Amino acid sequence: MEFCENCGKVLIPKNNKVKCSCGYEKKLSSEDIETQYTFKGEAIPENEVIVKTDNNVTLPTKKITCYKCGGKKGYWWTVQTRSADEAPTYFIRCAKCGNTWRQSN
Ligand SMILES: [Zn+2]
Numbered sequence: 001m002e003f004c005e006n007c008g009k010v011l012i013p014k015n016n017k018v019k020c021s022c023g024y025e026k027k028l029s030s031e032d033i034e035t036q037y038t039f040k041g042e043a044i045p046e047n048e049v050i051v052k053t054d055n056n057v058t059l060p061t062k063k064i065t066c067y068k069c070g071g072k073k074g075y076w077w078t079v080q081t082r083s084a085d086e087a088p089t090y091f092i093r094c095a096k097c098g099n100t101w102r103q104s105n
């Protein structure tokens with residue numbers, strides 16, 4: 001992150017240089033920009049979730065449209081797949097053919 005040497009503002013690079021409203025200017029190399037402004041997050045692999053539900057358990061139902069059989073009734077449940085601060089993954093199973101998919105919302 002680049003800061004203005006005069007007033008301490010955070011400066012966002014544009015065309016390989018930073019420019020502050022106070023007149024301060026500094027040229028940056030593309031290497032600077034890459035190391036300072038590129039977020040290098042840890043890649044999280046998409047975990048394949050093995051869905052295991054007990055068929056005796058009564059799951060809540062909702063109106064769906066199954067893309068396999070066109071069934072209109074589905075069961076749904078959520079699974080906490082990763083860290084607790086992430087939204088749980090939402091699964092739907094067609095009541096007619098048992099087709100199960102992951103809903104992204
Ligand atoms: Zn400044």
Ligand SMILES: [Zn+2]
Pocket residue numbers: 066067068069070071094095096097098099
């Ligand atoms: Zn179905």
